[in-house]
Amino acid sequence: MNASQGTPDNWIPRSQQLHRLTGKHPMNAEPDMKALYAAGMITPTKLHYVRSHGAVPCLDWNTHILSVDIDHSLRSDTFTMDELAGEGAMGQQSGGTFEVVELPVTIACTGNRRGEVNSVRRSAGFSWGASGVSTCVWRGVFARDVLRSCGLEVGLNHSGRRLYLHFEGAEDLSDGKYATSVPLMHILDPCNDVLFAFGQNGRVLHPDHGFPLRSIIPGFAGGRCIKWLSKVWISDKPSTNHYHIWDNRLLPPQVTDKKTLLARALFHHPDTECNEQALQSVICVPGHGEQILLPKEADNSTYTIRGYAYNGGGTPVNRVEISLDGGATWKYCWREFVDEPLRHGRQCWAWVFWHCDVTYSELVNTKEVIVRAWDAHQTTQPENISWNILGMMNNSWYRVKLGFEPVPGTADLALTARHPVAPGAKEGGWMKAPKEESKNPSGQDVKTFTLEEVAKHDTEKDCWIILEDKVVTSVLSWHPGGAKAITTYAGHATVDATTQYANSKRDECFIGVLSAAGVKAMREDGKRAAKELEAVKEKRAGLAVMPDTFCSAKLKSRKEVSNDTRLYTFELPKTDDGKPGKLGLPIGKHVVIAFHFKDQACTRSYTPVKPVLPHEEDGTFDLLVKTYLPTKTFPPGGTMGNFLDVLQVGQEIDVRGPTGEIEYLSHGKFSIDGNEHYFTKINLIAGGTGLTPHWQLIHAILSTADDTTEISLIDSNKSPADILMHEELEQYAAEREGQFKLWHTIGKDSKPDGWKYDARHLDEDMMREHLFPVAADVGAFMCGPPGLISKAAVPGLKAMGFKEGENMFGF
Incomplete structure (x- = not known):
């Protein structure tokens, strides 16, 4: 299973042998130390530690360009990867303009063994063990050769000026590009072997390690070896890049707050730079x-x-x-x-x-x-x-x-x-983490918040998140997965937030701590959630779709149902022995579909209309999806619907499941939010593609010979052409007249001749006429556009006597 699924890095193959240190995204991980040693003196790429500050840029060998500017008054040169590598991309030692060399070089994260430091007193960085180090055979060309080809006279002293070579990567981070600088004379010294590297252990670079190009500065800290290298230039001033100033620095222990004048001065002082590695x-x-x-x-x-x-x-x-x-x-x-x-x-x-x-x-x-x-x-x-x-x-x-x-x-x-x-x-080392201090990074007294107080801040404009018992805010503008990756957890007491959030900026966003009662509740909820997840996974053993990780589903066919609605058929991954994969979705549950853009992950929940019953499993599943096309009032249109609309047959999406709080168990029994309910009659209100979970209920009940649960459905659409599963619904209504009541309503301007149903907005009178009246054994379920549900369905059902959470529920 790819633990990066559900993040912008889902496309990257990653080893399950790496221990993640900062949740799911961005990727920061180290191998087990004993496994690292056992692998030998040349570290396999799959065991190389990973240090990232955000999403890995998806770059192409054929289009990637290295820009080299040695003097703004002269010229700027660019190099394609083929121009740099010649025929040396896959292991040859020569064949291009530059000599291709291979060197075994050890690279270590500057924060290697920080976990021990954090056990003395919490620092501003996350806890590396002692495995943030690796040795690979790096293949590339000497940086000095590339600079010389651009007109730099290597043998000159450059008029006594101290010059710097600046390196910049291609990734887009919350504080701009990741860049640094190194004294130019170090680069030009032929004994220092500084490389523009494009190979690692006999292959091209792994995406996590800089594909297609990175710098390797032997003997220097990993933070100075820029990955995804796209630009280098010479200047008579050192870098002022955010990451060059505020990262990879060694300050005296009396500096405990970044915001003081002393700290600012020292962070900008060259004496605090971490360049050469330590013994x-x-x-x-x-x-x-x-x-x-x-x-x-x-x-x-x-x-x-x-x-x-x-x-x-x-x-x-x-x-x-x-x-x-x-x-x-x-x-x-x-x-x-x-x-x-x-x-x-x-x-x-x-x-x-x-x-x-x-x-x-x-x-x-x-x-x-x-x-x-x-x-x-x-x-x-x-x-x-x-x-x-x-x-x-x-x-x-x-x-x-x-x-x-x-x-x-x-x-x-x-x-x-x-x-x-x-x-x-993880816990278990002999060094124990210190007790949390009673002051935040600014030295002020900490505020304590209850779960009830945190729950009030659950919007994008007012977003509080609980991370490891701490309350933080102002995270949305810079979160590498985009605001949508984190707003799900706003105001909620859930341990899941830490899987979406790297704690590297926790101190900057810190506003207080959770109360003791809140911490206890979080711990208990975490245990409950983990236990429930394991139970679901055990129950779903052998099925293709799991609740906590995505699998790939391939588009098999697309059918236009109406001008804005499509029926998509996706093929599930086959089993290890080549048999068709099974969806195994409980009745009423949904699957989560995901697609990962450059700057964020887009996810949506859909209810498949097939398969519903076990005998319908054939290795595929069908989704009915309405596409909200771009309009003048809403130029972007619906993100996922438009993406699916242009998805080509053979291309893949990510899918996981089941999700949702409503499950139909059979014969009138439901499990809703963990509680069991029993109804002999159910009212269904649907709008547009909100019909899909209702269709599962209808199809499951009416296809089971001894299930006598009665159903009444009001289906609301703009026009008859927008009615989904129209023929199937009409056939069930005719064949099971005593058990299934069907009523349609459409817009008054779209009423065709001979229309036998309503042509008006859903209202209380319509519901009273066509739905079962409230009773102890009657339940009501809704799914549709927010306006239909909040402005019509909920008020009407409440007026009829239904109560939310007791006998009225929304999918």
Whole structure:
């Protein structure tokens, strides 16, 4: 299942082995540390950590352009991907204008190991474990060669000016493009191997890692290696880009608020930039939660502790050592290098793997294993964490705690390893998150809100969201999935909001915290929701459509029912053994259809008109959809309807389900909002395509021989041509006259000759004449345009004595 379904990134294939750190979107994820180590010194692309600030731009190799401007007074050059790569796009080393090279380079997120920093005190960033690092073989051309081809005289000192090369990516973010700058002389130094890269591990770049072009600056922090590279230029001033100033900075610990004058000055000061990586070492084996079974008899057998280490600026890691006694003594570790670890006789761009054998008796007698590294300058890592506001560059000693715990399912005990933080920022690490402070990022006292207070703010203009027990606002203008991705959760006490919202801007939008009662209610609701979801998924095992993830459905045919309504037939994915997929939709439930635009995801709920009953399953489903075409008063028209209207046969949409609060169980029994209701007679009011859930009820009841539930339907449309399922309804009305009553009403100006039904707006008199009167065993259901329901159906039914939530419901 693709966890990115329902987001703008749904088109990207992603590994399920990555632990997500910021919900569904944008994608920020790391692999399990033990799996990262086990995969080898060249990290498979599927295990490479992912760092994103928004939606991944969907770019094309054939149309992507790199713009290069070395001097505004000279000229600006552009390069296609073929001009940059020549014949080297798929692995060849030459064949174009530029030399194509492949280099193993380690890239680490500047926030790697931030989870430990956040366990000391909450920083402004989300919690990476220690797996925000990877080493791939990057293929590309030297940046200096491209600049030289544009007329830059590499050997000159440029009149003594300090110049910068600026890099800009193609993605559109809430605060503009992602861009940065690096001193030009670093780029031009042939020993620094700066690449414009288009390949990764023998293939083109993965979309998450910059397809089709990115910069690779060996020895530099990942935040300086721009993905989806579209523009570079030279300037005598460093970047003023929002992300260059406010991200990838290491500030002194006394700065605790971004809004102070001191903070602003330091964020703009070049001394706080995180450019070259910091010396780092980490224990990977034993993994977090790993249980080490001890030998039955005492002997000299050993256990091998393993991990990785890397450094910045090309400086080699000269020594790695571990301690089993709190740092009093140290054991030397053996190092393993990638092929040709040094370039130019001194530069080391890739990590080292290390290992050390220790006896089981040594492990039994220690409470923790510590690792530290030394580099060629005889510099080593600090013992303790240095907190900073962004949680950057934590390279303190890495500590794994050991203790005896029961082996599940046995009476045995095993030595169990606990890392500082668990994979994916989950609970379970030996470092405990600090208690929430009583002040917000501005230093002011925090306001506490009840669930009832939050519920009042549920509109796009007044939107409050609950995120991890905190109340935030003003999120809609910048949310990467668009306002529609988040307004669903406005004012609601639902844990689902965190799956749509990355917490990188939580502090900026923070207005208060949830009350203790609210927190408890959220926790209980989360448990209930998870339990219900698992029950539904278990019940739907083997079916094509699931409630929490999308699958792809292919358009098989389109039929024009009226001038603005179409019948779409979609083919479901086949089963693993090639059999047609089954929809398995409960009666009265809907499916959610999704399509993902560049800046937002569009979703709509529809009720299929086929299949309704199990024997109608044939691997497809039919949707009746009204297309709200563009008009002078509403130029855009309806988003989803117009999209479906131009969808070509063979193209796909995303679908998930079931959804909806009403389900017909059979023989007059309904499950509505989790409560069971029983009606011997049901009134149905429909308008336009609002007929579809009613059709499911009608078809299911009247196709079941012993279901005696009586039905009365009023179907409202503009004209006879707009009536959906017209022939089927008339046939049921004729064949089951005593059980099914049918009444149509249309616009008075569209009444044809011989019309036997009404030609006026729905009103109370019409409902009293054609619907069942209120009684204990009579229920009423509505579905149609908002005006029809709110202005006519609801007032009329209430006047008849029906009550919302008791015997009156809307699909």
